[in-house]
Amino acid sequence: MDDLPRDPFADDPDDPAEALGGFDDGEPLLTPAERDEAITDLADVEVFRSLLEPRGVRGLVLDCPECGEQHYFDWELLRGNLRQMIDKGQPQVHEPAFQPDPANYVTWEYARGYVDGVIDAEERH
Numbered sequence: 001m002d003d004l005p006r007d008p009f010a011d012d013p014d015d016p017a018e019a020l021g022g023f024d025d026g027e028p029l030l031t032p033a034e035r036d037e038a039i040t041d042l043a044d045v046e047v048f049r050s051l052l053e054p055r056g057v058r059g060l061v062l063d064c065p066e067c068g069e070q071h072y073f074d075w076e077l078l079r080g081n082l083r084q085m086i087d088k089g090q091p092q093v094h095e096p097a098f099q100p101d102p103a104n105y106v107t108w109e110y111a112r113g114y115v116d117g118v119i120d121a122e123e124r125h
């Protein structure tokens with residue numbers, strides 16, 4: 001167990017993996033590169049959520065690679081999916097939010113641009 005990378009959220013008291021009882025013994029299905037990408041995405045999602053949720057944004061709308069439609073994911077679902085990919089090596093669950101109001105969701109690009117704008121504004125102070 002000592003060769004596992006350090007959990008970037010090990011100090012997060014809300015870590016949902018704690019409640020799930022840790023790792024099971026399945027073989028990871030993700031490549032290390034995919035896992036790294038999921039870790040980066042999870043960090044982005046946490047930043048997006050911290051800035052956008054107070055403004056009434058409930059999650060992200062993402063293009064689904066399986067069916068080509070857009071699906072709506074709330075923050076908890078995004079976080080849970082990414083945690084599952086990182087902790088268990090399982091790909092994203094095909095489970096969009098139930099009856100979402102599209103007005104409450106933004107694209108990844110919008111969220112990225114919004115966060116970059118906030119960071120720019122803070123750096124000008």
Ligand SMILES: [Zn+2]
Nearest residue numbers: 064066067068
């Ligand atoms: Zn789909």
